[in-house]
Amino acid sequence: MTLIDVSGLVTGYGNGSPALSGVTFALGEGQALAVLGPNGGGKTTLLRVLLGELPVLAGSCRVAGRPAYVAQSGRARLDFPVSALDVVLMGAYARTPAWRRLRRAERTRAHAMLERVGMDAQAGQRFGALSGGQRQRVLIARALLQDAPLLLLDEPFTGVDRTSEAGLLAILDELRAEGRGLLVSTHDIEHARRWDLVLCVNGAQVAFGPPADALTAHALHATYGEEMVSIDGETVAVHSHGCG
Amino acid sequence: MLELLDSELLRRALAEVVLLGVVCGPLGVWILHLRHTYAAESLAHAMLPGLVLASLAGAPLVLGAAGGIIAAALLIALAARDRRIGSELAVAVTVGALFGLGVALALAPDTPAKLSELLFGDPLGASYGDLAVAAGLGLVVLVALGAGGRALRVTAFDAASARSLGVSPGRTSGALLVLLGVAIVASVQGLGNLLVLALLVAPAAAALRASDRLAVQLRLAALLGALAGVGGMELSYVADVAAGPAVALVACAFAVLASLWPGRRDGVVRRGPIEGLAGGR
């Protein structure tokens, strides 16, 4: 089943020039797609239009069901009084009517999801008190609780230490094996190489296809421009951790 | 304290302010979490023309409050759209103009409206009808807060992910502002439009400081709001001062005391004095 089908998509923030244009790609079950691009190049814009937050100014954008979204963990309010378990339970909100309490089964399932990402011991801790990697894992547990066929992850590896990163990659591989679709925006070209599809954007679509086809030197240069560095014949994207 | 229960007048006034405290407390917690304090202050100030017109026409204050706040909300929303000068400035101008208009309407006629009661409240002037209306409106607010708890939680904590969780942050914020309007309308008789902010912000600020758990914050704010009502009425009786301001003062005292309590410091960013005051908008 096709989970995402986008053709000639143009989207923006409604104040004039489009933020992202010419996007055409498709994603099926059990596939993982890496979205590469520089800061401000449109990765988050793409995720937002897939979520339905931004208008489709031209072209078409079809998404199966309601995707689970793992935003950059720094965007949540860290001083808000919620525990890790509370955050995971938010994943059940969409399927529970407002007037009904969350069922016990949901709580059990939430604990199971936390266990799966290795965070069950911290279930009662305040979300804001956790480390970057731990917060990322809790957000993934939330996405898992949503039990959506499609997951959109916005730079899940940013600010995450090496050990957590390995754990995250393992979970993503599991989800792919389960037949879910994954769309992951990332700065790490090495990650992109291990998945099924790559989409390069920089205000507009630069390349799309399996890593071998999309990650050509030409495509990477068009995507990252000045931020490219060549080391030992391996091209590497160097992105500045933006100050603005 | 029992002397407050002596006369019917005092009993009614006490019931009024305690009720308002219980309603505005939890509402205030959400106002603080969603950062709507400026909107609260603005709506309360800008509704004055409606109050004055009702008072001059001899109409029920609640109607004037409702009309005033709807007009204020529309104008403020319009003003906030202006891209050139930014919403804070546009809202400040609109609020100032409307408030000034209200004062002008109150003071210009030959028999001026009782401006000080409209501004600072008059719980002792509350009738059973006023109390009933306040109770009804208050109930609406509390029920809505309960039903909307999940949406509010998501909107406050992680608006970016809200859509994927089945919540519309825009609609949730809008609904909270409507509830704010309802609460202000209910509180105008007891506290006046200038002081209603005290019950909205102060008990909630103290509760946020005292506890790290949302459920506790909500209940604590309601309790502190009620205590502010009781304490304020007692202060008013004992020291022979106006009741509305006394309640506001006790509420603010709770907040200030809570803030002085040595507490956790969650790694605050150092900012220059004006960035701090301008709220990093």
Next chain:
Amino acid sequence: MDPFSTPYMQRALLAVVLLAIAGGLFGAWIALRRLAFFTHAVGTATFPGLVIAGPAGIAAPVAALGAALVYTAGLARLLRDGRLGADAATGLLLVAALAIGSILAGDVFEAGAGVDRLLFGTLLGLSETDLWLAGAVAALAVACTALAGRTWLATGFDPGGARALGVRSGLGDWLLLAMLALAVVAALPAVGALLVSTLLVVPSATARLLASSMRGLLGGGVALALGEGIGGLWLADAVNLPPGPAIAVLGGAVFGVVALARAAA
């Protein structure tokens, strides 16, 4: 009959002209540095000081300035550990000041008229001291615009870069806040504690809609403040209102007209 022929009106006219100069100039930075709410809050916070000035035997401007300083210090203290947002802290202390002022006023003033004057200003009661203060603040406004304007502007647009300038910009900011406090205190007799924004915020906001340069903002702010101030005085005398509300209504109307005209264009 010319309303400006009476001595009290001439005095009010002079006060308003001087305050308009200060308001139009300082207002430019209030607009650019997003200090509109803060300015209104400081004005309101002077209310308790004004109430006790007479009974305590302190000059009103001194008491008002004292109250403003207590308010600002309290605000800085509340903001220090960052738990309460700036808006919430500003609003909280603002309403506390109002409550305190109202309670004190109940003791000090028997009738409401005395309080009205503190809150909304007066046409009749302006003293020579008030005029001197207005003149001093106008002079300060001109001096600061010439000397400190560049720092204030730079800090406003690029706090990071200005921080690299170090101590200078911090001092510059404190200077601006101090100037605002003085301007607010000077405006109190004419427009009252609740409506200082009529001369300090509204005209410059309207000018901001029209002007594209700093010079235009400053000049436009002063021009509008003068027009609205003088027009408001005339209106206040005609309808028997304090100057504060009259200028507020006029200023709001002008802003509304300009905003609508821009939207329609």
